[in-house]
Amino acid sequence: MSMIELKGIKKDYGKGDSIVHALRGITLSIEEGEAVAIMGTSGCGKSTLLNILGFIDGLSEGEYILDGKDVSKFTKSEMAKYRNRVFGFVVQDFALVSRLRVDENVMLPLEYTKLTKKEKYKMAENILEKVGLSEKKNTYPSNLSGGQKQRVAIARALVNNASILLCDEPTGALDSETTKEVMELFMKISKENKKTLIIVTHDIEVAKYCDRIIRIEDGMIA
Amino acid sequence: MKNIRFCMAALREDVLGFIFKIVQMTISFIIIGFIISGINENYTLSRQINNIMGNQEIYVLKDNNANSYYDEIMSDKSYIPKFQELTEAALAIQDRILVMNNVNTVGIDYKQLDVLEVSDSFFEKYEIKGDFDELAIRNDFTLHRYEGDMDSIVKPAILGSGLKGKYQKGDEITDDAGNQYVIYGFVDDKQYYAAPIQGKEMNPLDDVIITPVYIDVNDVDSMYFFLYGCQFLVDDISELDEFMSINNKERILETYLVSYTKQLEYIGNEYLNSFVLEGILGICLFVFAFAGMICTMFQRIADNAYEYAVNILCGAKLTDIYARIIMEFVMIIMTGVIVTICIFRISLASLGIVSLACLCFLIMCLFAKYKIDFESLVENLRSKG
Numbered sequence: 001m002s003m004i005e006l007k008g009i010k011k012d013y014g015k016g017d018s019i020v021h022a023l024r025g026i027t028l029s030i031e032e033g034e035a036v037a038i039m040g041t042s043g044c045g046k047s048t049l050l051n052i053l054g055f056i057d058g059l060s061e062g063e064y065i066l067d068g069k070d071v072s073k074f075t076k077s078e079m080a081k082y083r084n085r086v087f088g089f090v091v092q093d094f095a096l097v098s099r100l101r102v103d104e105n106v107m108l109p110l111e112y113t114k115l116t117k118k119e120k121y122k123m124a125e126n127i128l129e130k131v132g133l134s135e136k137k138n139t140y141p142s143n144l145s146g147g148q149k150q151r152v153a154i155a156r157a158l159v160n161n162a163s164i165l166l167c168d169e170p171t172g173a174l175d176s177e178t179t180k181e182v183m184e185l186f187m188k189i190s191k192e193n194k195k196t197l198i199i200v201t202h203d204i205e206v207a208k209y210c211d212r213i214i215r216i217e218d219g220m221i222a
Numbered sequence: 223m224k225n226i227r228f229c230m231a232a233l234r235e236d237v238l239g240f241i242f243k244i245v246q247m248t249i250s251f252i253i254i255g256f257i258i259s260g261i262n263e264n265y266t267l268s269r270q271i272n273n274i275m276g277n278q279e280i281y282v283l284k285d286n287n288a289n290s291y292y293d294e295i296m297s298d299k300s301y302i303p304k305f306q307e308l309t310e311a312a313l314a315i316q317d318r319i320l321v322m323n324n325v326n327t328v329g330i331d332y333k334q335l336d337v338l339e340v341s342d343s344f345f346e347k348y349e350i351k352g353d354f355d356e357l358a359i360r361n362d363f364t365l366h367r368y369e370g371d372m373d374s375i376v377k378p379a380i381l382g383s384g385l386k387g388k389y390q391k392g393d394e395i396t397d398d399a400g401n402q403y404v405i406y407g408f409v410d411d412k413q414y415y416a417a418p419i420q421g422k423e424m425n426p427l428d429d430v431i432i433t434p435v436y437i438d439v440n441d442v443d444s445m446y447f448f449l450y451g452c453q454f455l456v457d458d459i460s461e462l463d464e465f466m467s468i469n470n471k472e473r474i475l476e477t478y479l480v481s482y483t484k485q486l487e488y489i490g491n492e493y494l495n496s497f498v499l500e501g502i503l504g505i506c507l508f509v510f511a512f513a514g515m516i517c518t519m520f521q522r523i524a525d526n527a528y529e530y531a532v533n534i535l536c537g538a539k540l541t542d543i544y545a546r547i548i549m550e551f552v553m554i555i556m557t558g559v560i561v562t563i564c565i566f567r568i569s570l571a572s573l574g575i576v577s578l579a580c581l582c583f584l585i586m587c588l589f590a591k592y593k594i595d596f597e598s599l600v601e602n603l604r605s606k607g
Contacts, residue, residue, distance in 0.1 A: 051600075054535075056534075056535070056600045056603070057600070076539065076540070077539060080534075080537050080538065080539040081537065083534070083535060083536070083537045084536060084537020085537070089535045089536075091535075091603055095528075095531075095532045095535060095603060096532070097529050097532055099231075099235075099529075108532065108533065108536045109536040109537055111224045111228075111536070112224070112536065112537040112538060112542070156536070160537075
């Protein structure tokens with residue numbers, strides 16, 4: 001059984017004449033530990049698909065099976081639990097909270113668990129060490145470079161041992177050198193820990209790191 | 223806990239604003255509490271008096287005498303028969319409720335107590351509950367006339383609720399003026415009586431000695447205070463004509479009759495005047511404080527929308543976000559509620575403030591729910607792919 005199975009996923013925005021068909025029937029499967037790149041032009045629906053995969057957006061029609069479970073039967077609370085425990089999100093603008101230190105940003109998903117403060121700090125320290133930022137743990141995001149910020153975001157996505165990493169243009173704000181570093185880090189983590197990696201990108205160089213490339217055009221798989 | 227921690231972190235960024243809101247809300251709660259308390263006091267006072275009066279009316283004598291006149295009659299023995307005649311006329315009026323409030327304050331075991339001289343009907347008319355034998359009250363709380371020395375008299379006494387643990391039924395006590403009392407019982411906690419001629423507040427029966435009326439018929443002072451302590455419960459004012467004509471004929475007291483209905487009206491108007499001013503101030507403060515809280519909430523939501531969205535990515539539920547926003551306002555409101563309860567204890571005012579606080583809380587929740595939804599929050603994170 002696949003980790004993720006989508007059958008005829010459709011997503012519409014708006015109503016009546018102003019309706020926008022963002023996704024027009026996506027069917028795909030993603031295996032556990034697989035690294036998949038979703039590519040397409042701007043506005044083709046690739047981010048919408050990623051948002052649906054990560055329970056940030058709902059679907060209008062179709063079937064989404066996650067690890068053998070029908071997502072349509074999930075409550076909002078269960079979805080929040082999945083965002084916390086199963087999915088790790090990495091986005092283009094890093095999504096860091098500016099008033100929190102690096103370690104506090106990394107600990108954010110752990111705030112929604114029952115771990116003790118000590119355990120949270122320990123886990124944050126471990127993951128920061130893995131991404132090579134343990135020395136920056138007391139720094140605020142504003143004092144970090146783009147690449148460092150993205151590594152903090154990756155650390156936060158992984159701190160709760162998420163099994164699926166959902167990345168929306170993770171290298172969009174980085175230069176080519178840093179992009180290479182970040183992607184190598186992604187692939188290392190993915191392969192070493194058997195994490196499923198789904199990357200939305202318009203950069204073919206980034207997509208080449210993945211096992212499979214899915215192209216979306218006008219809301220459908222090309 | 224996490225929401226409290228997040229909330230505290232947000233508050234640390236605007237400590238002064240937070241303190242200002244707490245002070246504003248607390249003051250408005252206190253003022254509103256005083257208004258509720260005053261309205262309740264006025265209502266309770268009116269209700270008690272109206273219950274007693276039924277279809278009748280209570281009249282009391284209002285003092286119009288100058289101090290020099292008082293000194294003159296006290297020293298002039300020729301006034302004794304005149305006062306005796308007037309006292310007998312007062313006693314002849316059919317249904318009296320006698321309350322001679324706070325005329326005497328005595329000390330017993332270094333505790334200051336008000337002596338309340340009452341008739342046997344006082345307990346029934348004022349619905350005073352307590353641990354005492356009603357039959358003994360009927361028998362012994364009658365009016366006593368005596369002449370001369372009171373040293374040998376042991377007065378029956380019902381003590382206030384505040385003296386319960388200190389004395390027992392049957393104990394004999396002596397006040398610092400040498401008056402002796404035998405304890406018949408105690409009134410229950412939270413018993414009050416209204417005497418609108420003496421004040422607009424309900425009088426508590428905590429630290430009092432309630433005794434029957436003793437009139438020294440050879441002492442002008444004793445009769446003088448008896449007459450001014452009389453509450454004449456009559457069907458019609460004409461029942462007091464004879465009493466007043468004796469007084470006027472003999473030129474005994476410079477006095478006039480005041481009805482409790484008029485007195486309640488006067489007190490009601492007095493309350494109303496103060497409520498208008500206090501009410502405007504209290505309501506303005508409350509409205510400003512509450513509007514300030516709503517505006518701050520909107521501002522906070524706008525400023526922190528991205529942070530909330532990041533939290534949702536990390537596993538927060540929408541209810542966590544609501545909780546974080548509302549928690550700050552709960553702290554502001556709760557401070558006001560706690561201070562108000564400390565001032566007013568468990569009372570209608572406290573209950574009113576708690577209800578108002580709950581209403582504020584509900585409105586805040588509705589505003590938060592209206593202002594925050596999942597879609598618009600996560601919109602902050604979306605790239606247009």
